[in-house]
Amino acid sequence: MIWLTWRQLRGAAVTTAAALVVLAVVLALTGPGMASAYSTGITACVRDGGCPHFFDRFFDDYEAPFQATTVIVLVLPALIGLFWGAPLVTRELEAGTHLLVWNQSITRTRWLAVKLTVVGGAAVAAAGLCSLAVTWWSAPLDRSAAPGFTLMDPLVFGARGVVPMAYAAFAFALGVTAGLVVRRTLPAMAVTLAVFAVVQIVMPLTVRPHLLPPVTSSFQLGPENVDSFGKSNDEEFPRVVLQSALPGHTGAWVLSSRLADPSGRVTAPDGVPAAVRVSMTSGPCAPSPQAREGAGGMDACLAELNRLGYRQLAVYQPFERFWPLQWIETGAYALLTLALTALCFQWIRRRP
Amino acid sequence: MIRGLAGPVSEEPMTTVLRARGLARKYGRRWALRDCTLDIPGGHVVGLVGPNGAGKTTLLKLAGGQLPPTAGDITVLGGRPAGGAAQLARIGFVAQDTPVYAGLSVADHLRLGAGLNPRWDAALARERVERLGLDPAHRAGRLSGGQRAQLALTLGLAKRPELLILDEPVAALDPLARREFLQGLMEAVAEHEFSVVLSSHLVSDLERTCDYLIVLVDSRVQLAGQVDDLLATHHRLTGPRRDPDRLPAGQHVVSASHTDRQSTFVIRTEDPIHDPAWTVSRLTLEDLVLAYMEGPAPAKGRPVLEVRR
Numbered sequence: 001m002i003w004l005t006w007r008q009l010r011g012a013a014v015t016t017a018a019a020l021v022v023l024a025v026v027l028a029l030t031g032p033g034m035a036s037a038y039s040t041g042i043t044a045c046v047r048d049g050g051c052p053h054f055f056d057r058f059f060d061d062y063e064a065p066f067q068a069t070t071v072i073v074l075v076l077p078a079l080i081g082l083f084w085g086a087p088l089v090t091r092e093l094e095a096g097t098h099l100l101v102w103n104q105s106i107t108r109t110r111w112l113a114v115k116l117t118v119v120g121g122a123a124v125a126a127a128g129l130c131s132l133a134v135t136w137w138s139a140p141l142d143r144s145a146a147p148g149f150t151l152m153d154p155l156v157f158g159a160r161g162v163v164p165m166a167y168a169a170f171a172f173a174l175g176v177t178a179g180l181v182v183r184r185t186l187p188a189m190a191v192t193l194a195v196f197a198v199v200q201i202v203m204p205l206t207v208r209p210h211l212l213p214p215v216t217s218s219f220q221l222g223p224e225n226v227d228s229f230g231k232s233n234d235e236e237f238p239r240v241v242l243q244s245a246l247p248g249h250t251g252a253w254v255l256s257s258r259l260a261d262p263s264g265r266v267t268a269p270d271g272v273p274a275a276v277r278v279s280m281t282s283g284p285c286a287p288s289p290q291a292r293e294g295a296g297g298m299d300a301c302l303a304e305l306n307r308l309g310y311r312q313l314a315v316y317q318p319f320e321r322f323w324p325l326q327w328i329e330t331g332a333y334a335l336l337t338l339a340l341t342a343l344c345f346q347w348i349r350r351r352p
Numbered sequence: 353m354i355r356g357l358a359g360p361v362s363e364e365p366m367t368t369v370l371r372a373r374g375l376a377r378k379y380g381r382r383w384a385l386r387d388c389t390l391d392i393p394g395g396h397v398v399g400l401v402g403p404n405g406a407g408k409t410t411l412l413k414l415a416g417g418q419l420p421p422t423a424g425d426i427t428v429l430g431g432r433p434a435g436g437a438a439q440l441a442r443i444g445f446v447a448q449d450t451p452v453y454a455g456l457s458v459a460d461h462l463r464l465g466a467g468l469n470p471r472w473d474a475a476l477a478r479e480r481v482e483r484l485g486l487d488p489a490h491r492a493g494r495l496s497g498g499q500r501a502q503l504a505l506t507l508g509l510a511k512r513p514e515l516l517i518l519d520e521p522v523a524a525l526d527p528l529a530r531r532e533f534l535q536g537l538m539e540a541v542a543e544h545e546f547s548v549v550l551s552s553h554l555v556s557d558l559e560r561t562c563d564y565l566i567v568l569v570d571s572r573v574q575l576a577g578q579v580d581d582l583l584a585t586h587h588r589l590t591g592p593r594r595d596p597d598r599l600p601a602g603q604h605v606v607s608a609s610h611t612d613r614q615s616t617f618v619i620r621t622e623d624p625i626h627d628p629a630w631t632v633s634r635l636t637l638e639d640l641v642l643a644y645m646e647g648p649a650p651a652k653g654r655p656v657l658e659v660r661r
Contacts, residue, residue, distance in 0.1 A: 004464045007456065096451035100504065103416060104468035105441035105511070107434070350420075 001106055001114040009119055012084060016126050023072065023130065027137040034062060038140035055144035066141050066149070069134045073159035074200075076130050077167035080123045081196055085175015086188040088115060089348075093183050108348050116341060120172050127168030135160045147245050151322050152253035154204035161326040166333035171196050173340035180347045203329070209255050211328045212321055218260060218311040221302045222247045225257070225312050228273075229301065231280055238280055239273035240305070242312055251319035262309030276310055367394040367430075369515050369547045370415055374424035377410050384410040386571045388424070392549065392564065394515075396578070397541060399562030400551040401641050407571040408551040409448060412519045415549070416445040429514055441470055444513030448520045450504035454493030458486050461503060462510075469511045477510035480536075498529030505533065509540050518550045522557055534561050555638040565637070567644045574644045579637060586640050589617045589630040600627075607643040618643035 006013075041058055045051040059066070089112075092098040102108055142151050142160070149156055158167065174196055179188040219225060221240070224247040231238035244254040258266045259274035268274035278285050284300040317325065368391050375388040385407040392398055400408050413419040414426055417434025426432075431439045452461060458481060466472045481488065484502050486495070492503060501521055508516055518537070522530040538561055541548055552558055558565070565582060567575040575582065586606065593615045596605045603625075606618040618635065625632050635643070 001468060003467055007460060007464075008453075011455075095454065096447060096449060097453050099418065099445070099447035100451050100453070100507070101464075101468070102418060103440070103443075103445035103447070103508075104465065105437050105470055106468050107437050107440065110437070 001111060002118060004101070005115050005118040009084075009122065013122055020126060020129055020133075023069075024133050027069070027133050030065070031137040034137075035140050038144070056146065059141060059144045059146050059149070062141055063149075066138060066145075069138060070156055070159040073127075073131050073134050073164050074155065076127055077123075077164060077171040078193065078196055078200075080127065080168050081171025081175040081192045082189045084119055084123055085172040086179045086192045087185050088119060088176050088179060090179040090183060090185040090188050093179075094185060109345060112344060112348050116173075116176065116344070120169060123168045123172040124165045128162075128165040131160065131162070131164035145251075147243065150251040150253075150319075152251055152317060152319055152325075154208070154253075157208075157253075157322075157325070158200070158204065161323070162330050163326055163333070166330040166337070167200070169337045170199075170333045170340070173337045173344070177340045177344050177347075180344055207332075208325065208329060209253075209317065211325055211332070212317065214255055214315050214317055216313070216315045217246075218313050219247050220306045221310060221312060223299070223302070225314075226302060229285075229298070235275070237275045237277055238285070239275050240310070241271075241273045246312070246314055246316060249316070249318060253317040253319075255315045255317065257312060257314045257316075260311045260313040266313060276305055276308075278305060278308060368392065368427075369394045369396075370426070370428050370549065372411075372414075372424065372426045375411075375414060375421050375426050376423040377407075377414060377419060378422040383571050385414070388573050390566070390573060390576055392547075392566070392576075394547050395545070396564040397538075397548040397550065397562050398564040398566060399555075399558030399579075400549060400566045400568060401555055401558055402551075402553065402568035403645060404553055406568045408553075408568055409519055410571075411568065412445075412517050412549065412551055416443060416517055418445075441511070442514045444508035444511045444516040446501075446504050446508045446516070446518040446521050449524060450501040450521060452492040452495075452500050452503055454491065456492055457488065458490050458492060458495075458503060459488035461492060461507060462488070465507045465510055471512045473510045473512050476512075477506055480506045480509065484536075496529075498525050498532065501525060501529070501533055502536065505536060509544075512544065513546060515547045515549065518548065520551055520553070522552065523554075530557060537561065555641045559637050565641075567641055569645055569647070575640075582640060583635060583637065585622060586618060586620050586635050586643075587625060588633045588635055588639065589615075589619060589625070590633070591615060591627075591630045594629075607646045609646075 038058060041054045042051070045054040089098070092101065101111060138160075142156070145151070145156070151157060151160060158164070171192070175188065175192040178191040178195070179185070182188040182191055225243050225245050227241040227243040229238060229240050240259055242257045242259055244257050246252050246254060246257075256270045258270050259268065259276070260266050261276075266274075278301075280286055284304040370390060370392040372388050372390040375385065375390075376383065377385045388407075388411065400411065402408050410419065414421055415428050415433055417428075417432075417440070420434075428439075429442050431442070433439065433443075453464075456464070462474070462477050462481065465477060466474055481503075484499065484506075486499060486503065492500065495503065501524075505518075505521065508518070522533050525533060534557065537548065537550075540546075550558065550562065563579050565575065565577065565579050566573060591614070593610055593613050596608050596615075596617065599605065599617070599619065600623075602623045603619040603621045606620055608618075609616045618639070
């Protein structure tokens, strides 16, 4: 049975392996160069103190390949679900060959078990290798990534570490289940794609933030977390726009970042400019030609806001939780995969 | 392994290969098979015949364990169908349209058969493929319908089953391929002594091969028995017009047709027919099956009869 399963998978496996080899070769050729550029850049910037600037420039240089590799790792599980999972049983049902193989001296349960193990194993291995290669290659970029592209950010998180393997296993089991229920290849593929897309959107938006209780904390305002400060003519007070970044917590996944006034109340929802009661006609925040030029003026103004008691109130998952979250999410998808697999076995016993 | 194979068949040829009690299967709201009670003795080539949609495939799938029954029960070779790998190993099944893996070669098919069947007879498989002139490297998808059917049959035979079930194996084949297929089957039966259940909607396919017949019409078993017995107990009576109710008690009307002055009945009876008014003629197997398919209530002439009463 293992031989037959392998014989049926061979074409698809060879194609996937070839694509992965191409990817690996490209990454292997470009990776070391990028890593050495990064380390020389770091050595240089540590000496002259321009590291934030170096990070920006370095990341900008490699942003396109960074996004391309991330997308590859994100899409691979979906492709596995569509092209390995959904047709696994439907192809046999459509060709009638299930009647041939089910009438050899092998029970359907065993037949399905072998198919799921061999093809599912290959799927997990493919996703694992792909993720491993990309995680290795993009290590310097992940260390210098701009806000919105750090390891903890939803899209990048799903394309690094161990979760891609869990996604692949889940997508594969989903495809097989859809195939068993729908019994036709194309509709099964459509169902697989739709359900997988929904799960992959719902997971980072509503589930992942709560896999571990998020941390709530307030931070002083500073250049890292303030995006802009200004006043339009028809308003009495200036408004502050906060960034989704936390001072001293580089790479944290910021779930919400709002401005709290001196009494601790939040005056505006996340991402909306919040008014601050500070004078712009006199004092450190008053616009003056020299203040506007240098960073010093802005710093003084932020210091004034901090003195008045304004704070950034942030809810976040610290960067240190990258691996715990990876393992928890992997476990969650593994459970989903097991549940779908159990459903598959029940279905194949019950249905003709 | 081999001991168990020939043993029961040759020593007690009358063991029941298939036993059904009140067997029924429903698809949604439609009954595909109803109230089927059957005992098929071993050592026969059994023809299962009936019009399309009569429930032949359903009965065979129930026997092969591919379908669970909705009601009643069925045992095949004394075991529950799909009762496990050991039961599967005893029953060969060649499904309708003789499916094979289009992408796999003939040799691949033999290899999968060898890998999946504990009693696989590699020599038989190889020899058959050679005799049929199939190229082992040929992809099954490129074989002709007849060759594909032969490949599927080879898989079924080399499994060395005690019972081989074939569902409309020749339906899609041209007359020559039909004959070759059935000939190959008969040779194998003669050589290896196993029971066969073979379905068809054409009696002519079964006439040459079967010694036991089951007629399935409208999801019910209408007739089951050895062909010789069936032919000996069924007669065609032709004579002056007569109401079927006026036939003797031992004569069961299978089908009746009437013209204005003449009646023709097909009857089943164990007793000799004495009435001199009848011209008694023998039936062919095909006549017999058709009589059961027509049933005792022909549309033509029936209203006239009711007026007379």
